[in-house]
Amino acid sequence: MSQIKNIAIVWESETGGGVNSYLKYLLQSKAFLDKQITIFTNSSNRGAKFLIKDFKEQKNIKFIFFNSYFVKKRNFFQKLIFYFLKPIFLIFTIFRFKKILSNFEFDVLLCTCGNYGIFRSELAAILAVKRSKIPVKSIVICHACIKPPLFMGIVFKIIDYLLTKTLTSLITISRATKETLLNNSNLLDSDRLQGHVIHCGVPKNKFLKKNYLNLKKIEDNNFTLKIGMVARLSFDKGHEDLIRAFSKLPAGYKKKMIVIIIGEDERGQKEKLKNLVSNLSLESKIQFLDYIDLDSKKIILSLDLLLSLTKEFEGFGLSIAEAMSVGTPILATNVGAVTEFFNNDCGRLIKSGEIDDIKNSLIDFCDNKKNWDEKAELAKNKIEKFFNAEIMGNNYMNHFYQKLHK
Numbered sequence: 001m002s003q004i005k006n007i008a009i010v011w012e013s014e015t016g017g018g019v020n021s022y023l024k025y026l027l028q029s030k031a032f033l034d035k036q037i038t039i040f041t042n043s044s045n046r047g048a049k050f051l052i053k054d055f056k057e058q059k060n061i062k063f064i065f066f067n068s069y070f071v072k073k074r075n076f077f078q079k080l081i082f083y084f085l086k087p088i089f090l091i092f093t094i095f096r097f098k099k100i101l102s103n104f105e106f107d108v109l110l111c112t113c114g115n116y117g118i119f120r121s122e123l124a125a126i127l128a129v130k131r132s133k134i135p136v137k138s139i140v141i142c143h144a145c146i147k148p149p150l151f152m153g154i155v156f157k158i159i160d161y162l163l164t165k166t167l168t169s170l171i172t173i174s175r176a177t178k179e180t181l182l183n184n185s186n187l188l189d190s191d192r193l194q195g196h197v198i199h200c201g202v203p204k205n206k207f208l209k210k211n212y213l214n215l216k217k218i219e220d221n222n223f224t225l226k227i228g229m230v231a232r233l234s235f236d237k238g239h240e241d242l243i244r245a246f247s248k249l250p251a252g253y254k255k256k257m258i259v260i261i262i263g264e265d266e267r268g269q270k271e272k273l274k275n276l277v278s279n280l281s282l283e284s285k286i287q288f289l290d291y292i293d294l295d296s297k298k299i300i301l302s303l304d305l306l307l308s309l310t311k312e313f314e315g316f317g318l319s320i321a322e323a324m325s326v327g328t329p330i331l332a333t334n335v336g337a338v339t340e341f342f343n344n345d346c347g348r349l350i351k352s353g354e355i356d357d358i359k360n361s362l363i364d365f366c367d368n369k370k371n372w373d374e375k376a377e378l379a380k381n382k383i384e385k386f387f388n389a390e391i392m393g394n395n396y397m398n399h400f401y402q403k404l405h406k
Contacts, residue, residue, distance in 0.1 A: 171399065
């Protein structure tokens with residue numbers, strides 16, 4: 001049986017986000033430790049620097065940086081022009097990757113698509129492998145799929161067709177993500193690609209319960225509970241819902257808590273949220289922290305309650321799984337894949353966008369914290385048994401070998 005020795009990963013991103021933790025957990029699982037891993041990523045990927053730090057002890061991983069046409073800051077008119085030129089730049093990128101990848105030998109090419117339906121370098125890398133006839137198994141890992149606008153939808157029908165002729169396999173990180181592919185693309189219409197679900201996993205917790213956060217000086221320091229969100233500052237993540245719900249709490253409950261919002265700004269959302277906090281006179285109760293150079297589990301361990309309030313879709317919900325693994329109580333919205341591993345036995349699920357439900361849940365958390373802590377312990381046992389990183393790593397490697405020898 002042929003052995004898998006070399007794996008190439010193409011990952012294009014601006015901030016990294018949950019894909020950072022996902023890649024870290026996957027590549028630090030035992031199944032990947034004896035493989036030579038080459039990660040191709042764009043030089044503007046701010047999340048890559050955190051992964052480089054995380055992998056500094058792993059001699060089997062190296063990074064190759066490239067310049068991306070698709071992840072660049074542009075003004076409105078540049079964006080408008082570039083929108084219609086994306087298919088042309090995709091062709092340029094295919095030829096660029098044909099040259100880049102021909103200098104390496106690898107058995108499996110993994111491409112992580114945070115959102116299929118958007119022009120990305122990962123698509124070019126897969127098509128480049130087909131064009132250059134490099135003998136490698138090409139596998140896409142899809143975290144979500146959006147429906148392209150009308151003009152680009154026509155282009156993506158062509159891309160769908162080419163990928164179905166090129167890909168060895170397509171992995172989705174949840175059943176909900178697979179459903180978005182079925183609804184918004186033609187990728188899974190062929191007999192060759194069925195879509196294989198491998199859930200994300202997190203390693204067992206190795207950190208002590210304590211405060212790892214360096215909070216700014218707090219005027220009102222009588223609080224006893226730290227509640228927070230760990231997510232990029234994007235409208236769809238529901239930070240505004242938390243702020244508005246907190247503002248509606250009775251004064252006694254506000255005094256008991258402080259809100260910590262941790263995440264990297266996206267499209268000026270941070271300024272909008274800060275203005276809302278100011279308008280509601282909550283500056284002394286709500287703190288914003290930028291993306292912190294800390295293990296995300298340490299961040300979540302520092303909280304008494306994690307909130308995940310995504311409005312529409314969650315490809316998996318890795319921060320929820322991380323909170324489960326460290327025994328931090330959770331309040332989450334029942335969107336996307338969240339219900340595939342989290343339910344009311346593990347914490348509390350609510351409908352998205354329901355401000356009063358968030359407010360009432362915060363009151364209940366203060367009044368019945370012991371009950372929430374007991375559920376968090378059940379959640380910890382569940383994630384360790386069914387959704388740990390070693391299971392994820394083994395499932396991926398078994399799938400690779402299955403496709404390699406098919």
